[in-house]
Amino acid sequence: MRVDTDRFLADLQALRRFGEFRTGVHRPTFSPEDMEARHWFISRLREEGLEAEIDGIGNILGRSPKPGPHLLAGSHLESQNEAGWLDGALGCVAALHLAAAGLPVDVAVFSDEEGHYGSFIGSRSFTGLLEEAEIDRLANRYHGKPLREALREAGLEGRPRLAVERDRYKAFLEMHIEQGRQLEKGGLGIGVVTGIVAIWQWKMTIEGQQNHAGTTTMAERRDAGLAAVRLLAMIDEEFPRHCAERTVWTAGRIALTPGAPSIIPGRAEILFQYRDVDIEVLRRLEEVLRRCVAESNRRERCTATLEALSLSTPAVSDPALQDALADAAEALAPGRWQRMPSGAGHDAQYLARVMPAAMLFVPSINGISHHWTEDTKEEDLALGMRVLAEGARRILAG
Incomplete structure (x- = not known):
């Protein structure tokens, strides 16, 4: 040869x-x-x-x-x-x-x-x-x-x-x-x-209240955009405590509705994924993700839901x-x-x-x-x- x-x-x-x-x-x-x-x-x-x-x-x-x-x-x-x-x-x-x-x-x-x-x-x-x-x-x-x-x-x-x-x-x-x-x-x-x-992909949807950015006080707001940011910050804080050495995670898309500078976002949609070669790590991170969404719903005036898009092996x-x-x-x-x-x-x-x-x-x-x-x-x-x-x-x- x-x-x-x-x-x-x-x-x-x-x-x-x-x-x-x-x-x-x-x-x-x-x-x-x-x-x-x-x-x-x-x-x-x-x-x-x-x-x-x-x-x-x-x-x-x-x-x-x-x-x-x-x-x-x-x-x-x-x-x-x-x-x-x-x-x-x-x-x-x-x-x-x-x-x-x-x-x-x-x-x-x-x-x-x-x-x-x-x-x-x-x-x-x-x-x-x-x-x-x-x-x-x-x-x-x-x-x-x-x-x-x-x-x-x-x-x-x-x-x-x-x-x-x-x-x-x-x-x-x-x-x-x-x-x-x-x-x-x-x-x-x-x-x-x-x-x-394996790549596990998720969609997180946060429902708030679309409203005027100038006349709605901060105490009255249900800002889906800020709730999304805080949820992602919580996930980024918790994942390192439960991941493996080569685990990675990414929020590849964050879309706010209606997406105008003078309107409080009434809805936020996040496309989120994490990757690892160990199925047990993937399952453990799913539990962490679900806990973070539940904690967001406890803290926020907006409602977050989690939907699995793709859970490969x-x-x-x-x-x-x-x-x-x-x-x-x-x-x-x-x-x-x-x-x-x-x-x-x-x-x-x-x-x-x-x-x-x-x-x-x-x-x-x-x-x-x-x-x-x-x-x-x-x-x-x-x-x-x-x-x-x-x-x-x-x-x-x-």
Whole structure:
């Protein structure tokens, strides 16, 4: 087995030309730039001797002609808007070069991991978790185009959707940039992912009384905006007492109604999420969140309600796969690697439902991702490719 890291880096550079934006890419799902990248990638799969096809949801599968057992590897090609050139693309090109190195690896490209039209629609389709009725309902979150229309414009309408052949694969592997600073701060080159966090998303609604901002005394007010601020401050004070080391939480949206400077807000809506890889931590924080809402209702003249929007399940990386990747990292980068959780979601979390799965991280410069300045040193990319290939070899031999 020989990995050509120069060719690997050249393919990464070639892929970044599709939808080039400053030093990153703008390659939204099913855009012309995205489809050009997909067709280029299919041609590269075929050049390496794989049987490649694209399905009715935009997924690409390149099947290895080599005898089994097989691995499945891959990621996604589309990007966030005006974002980075490595997020997703790295895992696709790395999978291609596992196959190019002579390993019995099928290469998968999953569509819309970035969520322009839905939540992981490509990997959920591949693993049997996406119904036709949901495809009928979905539309682009930025400009409202129905998913069916986008598929038709992309030339995908009427194609069957691929489904995973569970018996064909020993495991799924995905390489990705870290999208954080833990590896860089530690002077490390490789992260062996222990698991992918679950994201628990909530909506908090505070009902007050809309009224005149000049004539209503402070004692008379039922200000939903101030009640929302105080509730979030309470949560931010309580969560550190109950969270784990890598737990994070975010109030990503606070909307006040009617949102005018001279009107006391009569309603506030908060979209709130927290993430952790441990289900017990997630449940504990739910109890804390509910207590905070109850305490807000005791203190305030406004009424707060809590609604769960999405309570996902953490995806723990397969221990044997972790060990194989860790052994490969120690062999090729002794002392320059660590085990770590993923704070972001990835296609691997859905593949983990149908087969053993694991991920490998390489550093992100300054921890930047989802922005056009996203980058990783070439030596770190090449090291990641070598470690992934050696790990894949050990998994196949095991």
